[in-house]
Amino acid sequence: MRDRETDQGYEFDRGTAVLARSGEPSVFDAELDGGWRIGKGINGGLLLALAARALAAELGGGEDGHSDPFSITAYYLSTSTAGPAELRTETLRRGRTVSTGTVSMLQGGEERLRAIATYGDLDRHAAGDIRTSATPPNLPPPEKCVGAELAPPSFVEQAELLSRLDLRLDPDTVGWAMGAPSGRGVIQGWLRMPDGREPDPLLLLLAADALPPTSFDLGIGGWAPTLELTVHVRAKPAPGWLRIVHSTRNFADGYMEEDAEVWDSSGRLVAQSRQLARVRTQR
Helix, strand or coil: CCCCCECCCCCHHHHHHCCCCCCCEEEEEEEECCHHHHHCCCCCHHHHHHHHHHHHHHHHHCCCCCCEEEEEEEECCCCCEECCCCCCCCEEEEEECEEEEEEEEECCCCEEEEEEEECCHHHHHCCCCCCCCCCCCCCCCCCHHHHHHCHHHHHEEEHHHHHHEEEEEEEHCCCCCCCCCCCCCCCEEEEEEECCCCHHHHHHHHHHHCCCHHHHHHHCCCCEEEEEEEEECCCCCCCEEEHHHHHHHHCCEEEEEEEEEEEEECCCCCEEEEEEEECCCCC
16 A cells, blocks of 8 residues: 655645634634545544544643543534535633533535534543453454455445555454344454554544444445534553444434444553434435
């Protein structure tokens, strides 16, 4: 795979770059790249990371600024497409430990996404007390998992996003790709960026929405556009592969919830998420 790093930085950073608009405080411009498309629109995790970068610029200023997303919730109001986008941010509260703000993303005057988030400084909590009953997913090593090059051609055609990720899925959770879904509603695997970019809090937001929809493992074809996505970032991830597990426990009348856990190479749970998606079933 070709090296995508250039003088402009890594591909993920270019895809989530924001530029402060001159003369308009708290307004940023961005360019959505169609290479992050999944189905008919830009991937929701990439859009969340873009919105989060704008909020980091809004809330991270000054000596006491807060640059790391602790919790961010986005509502996807309409399909985002390749092309220019405008992000409008607002600080709701600036505190000593955390700050809260909102961001709205528009294209052609139509609002595509609105998010509210609480930001802080993850470095302050790096050595804090940790008590968890969660355990990382048990996965075969990446070289024994299923890469995008083995995905069905019809799937790849609808998911340009796959060319931007080094995604390796657990063979036990890809039966759906061969017409034999397990019915458990679980998909899990490894993720890293093919150009060598190491994970950070913003990349965790993409990771939380990077795997195929778990409805595939229920035997339900068709894409699952996200209506609402909440991500909790628990720590800055260590360099290396991320382990991700997505699961759903309830599909009803065309809607499902999907939970995700993201674990770093040190075995730490670094992000958790839940989203509501509308599943477009194929007839």
